[in-house]
Every structure is written in structure tokens, then in C-alpha cells.
Amino acid sequence: MDTKEEFIKEMEKVSKDLQHIEKSLDKQEALLVKQLRPIPSFTQRIIQWILNVFGTVYVVIEQFVEYPDDDVILGMEIDEDLQTMSRKNLCRYMDAVLPERGFFDIQSTSKIRLGCQLLREYKQLKKAK
Numbered sequence: 001m002d003t004k005e006e007f008i009k010e011m012e013k014v015s016k017d018l019q020h021i022e023k024s025l026d027k028q029e030a031l032l033v034k035q036l037r038p039i040p041s042f043t044q045r046i047i048q049w050i051l052n053v054f055g056t057v058y059v060v061i062e063q064f065v066e067y068p069d070d071d072v073i074l075g076m077e078i079d080e081d082l083q084t085m086s087r088k089n090l091c092r093y094m095d096a097v098l099p100e101r102g103f104f105d106i107q108s109t110s111k112i113r114l115g116c117q118l119l120r121e122y123k124q125l126k127k128a129k
Contacts, residue, residue, distance in 0.1 A: 051107065062087060 040048070063086070070083045085093065091104035103111070 055107075059087065 067083075070078055071080075072078065082090065082093075088104065094103035095101040098114075103114075106114075
């Protein structure tokens with residue numbers, strides 16, 4: 001009986017160690033994927049810099065824009081709390097619910113792509129029900 005309990009404890013320890021190793025490998029794999037991304041060309045870096053400058057100017061100017069008809073956007077009703085949030089708060093909300101942070105910092109086309117992917121998955125979930 002004593003050896004059986006020791007064996008079970010040892011197996012639990014091994015299981016925890018394996019989980020720790022698996023998490024560590026996942027983190028290392030994610031870092032490796034980021035490191036292996038090709039370095040953008042000089043032209044692409046200049047274009048990105050210009051987009052970032054104009055994006056920053058846009059964000060500053062956009063703070064003063066009023067959106068009076070945001071209760072329905074393209075036929076979809078928008079919750080009242082979302083109607084009153086600023087752009088920054090909306091991005092923080094996205095960061096809170098998405099698997100990774102950084103929504104505010106990605107380019108608008110990437111945001112649209114993400115929105116399309118989320119809608120596609122939502123539509124598939126609706127279809128499955």
C-alpha cells in the first residue's frame with residue numbers, strides 16, 4: 001500500500017513536470033516563430049513609419065469627432081456602453097477579450113481582417129446551433 005501511494009505521488013510529480021516542460025516548449029516555439037519572421041525591406045519600414053505617423057495624427061484628431069448615429073452600424077445594434085467608449089477604451093476592451101494584447105497598435109487593415117475572422121467564426125457557430 002505504501003509503495004502504491006509513493007508511485008501515485010511520483011506519477012503526479014512527473015505529470016506536473018511534463019506540463020511545465022510543455023508550457024516552456026510552447027513559449028520557446030512562439031519566440032522562435034517571431035524570430036524567424038523575415039525582416040521587412042527598407043522601403044516597407046519607411047512606409048510603416050509614415051502610416052504610424054498618420055495613424056497617430058488620425059487618433060489625435062479623431063478624439064474630437066462626435067458619432068451621433070452609432071446605435072446601429074450597418075444594420076447591427078450596438079450596445080449603449082460601446083457607443084460611449086472612446087477609441088482607446090474600445091481597443092482596451094478588445095485587448096481584454098482577445099487571446100493577445102496589442103489591438104490598438106495593429107494597422108487598420110489587420111483590424112478589419114481580425115473582424116472578418118471573428119465574424120466568420122461567429123457565423124459558423126450560429127450555423128452549428
